[in-house]
Amino acid sequence: MEVEYVEDREDKIVFIIKNVPVALVNSIRRAIIGHVPTMAVDYINVYMNTSFLYDEMLAHRIGLIPLKADIDKYNFQDKCECGGEGCPNCQVSLRLNVEGPKTVYSGDFISDDPEVKPVYDNIPVVELYEGQQLMIEAVARLGTGKEHAKWKPVSICSYKIIPKIEISDCSLCKACVEACPRKILEIKGEKIVVNDILKCSMCMECVKVCEDNAIKVEETDNYLFTIESISMPAKEVLKRAINILKNKAVEMNEILKHINS
Numbered sequence: 001m002e003v004e005y006v007e008d009r010e011d012k013i014v015f016i017i018k019n020v021p022v023a024l025v026n027s028i029r030r031a032i033i034g035h036v037p038t039m040a041v042d043y044i045n046v047y048m049n050t051s052f053l054y055d056e057m058l059a060h061r062i063g064l065i066p067l068k069a070d071i072d073k074y075n076f077q078d079k080c081e082c083g084g085e086g087c088p089n090c091q092v093s094l095r096l097n098v099e100g101p102k103t104v105y106s107g108d109f110i111s112d113d114p115e116v117k118p119v120y121d122n123i124p125v126v127e128l129y130e131g132q133q134l135m136i137e138a139v140a141r142l143g144t145g146k147e148h149a150k151w152k153p154v155s156i157c158s159y160k161i162i163p164k165i166e167i168s169d170c171s172l173c174k175a176c177v178e179a180c181p182r183k184i185l186e187i188k189g190e191k192i193v194v195n196d197i198l199k200c201s202m203c204m205e206c207v208k209v210c211e212d213n214a215i216k217v218e219e220t221d222n223y224l225f226t227i228e229s230i231s232m233p234a235k236e237v238l239k240r241a242i243n244i245l246k247n248k249a250v251e252m253n254e255i256l257k258h259i260n261s
């Protein structure tokens, strides 16, 4: 398996992964969106809400605020010594006590653990008018995207096939060059060349317009994988997903050994 980075930023990575079955690539994607844990607000306790929003709408908005956290410091509640009741090892409270007139932002929450805080301070939650008040405790815990989208560590996690384009016996009619919506085909000298195969969407427009059947677009075992992360670096998301898959494979082997013995 070969991996080559095309883009390498803290919050976004794009890489080419070569000679792998599609099932493995899809397993990585599913592990990322469903199994890599993050911290998010599970529920809110409302002590005062005289804003124009219902408690449920506030809870929904607050739940979707991405939180930064050292996730290794916390236990999953179902595996915590407290038995899931909630304790400082498995949950953290973020408190809000504000009065209008004011726009309430994610940065107005005061966390019991300074390491657990909103990724961005400028996410608007609600606008309070003169005399309106909010007094809320938001309780955050570890969770995974399998349970609810608010625990997903990524905003984008996708892959696409990098196709192989072959051109032979071409009459240079230029029909494919004009038909390609991504503008990646061009005439160079006496032939048609593909100037950026990574941009090909496999829409097959070039094949449809070629009256000479000179162009072929085929699937390969090479993929372009994109991860845009929210609350931790994109490479860390990938590393955690691969470790989760490895552990699952070990567990599966144990189960199979058990069945076969």
Ligand code: SF4
Binding pocket: 179, 180, 181, 182, 183, 184, 185, 199, 200, 201, 202, 203, 204, 205, 206, 207, 217
């Ligand atoms: S398959 Fe679509 S995007 Fe790819 S080269 Fe052909 S027309 Fe362009």
Ligand code: SF4
Binding pocket: 167, 169, 170, 171, 172, 173, 174, 175, 176, 177, 192, 206, 209, 210, 211, 212, 213, 214, 215
């Ligand atoms: S449409 Fe077919 S024949 Fe025309 S330039 Fe493209 S590949 Fe060549």
Ligand SMILES: [Zn+2]
Binding pocket: 075, 077, 080, 081, 082, 083, 084, 085, 086, 087, 088, 089, 090, 091
């Ligand atoms: Zn606990």
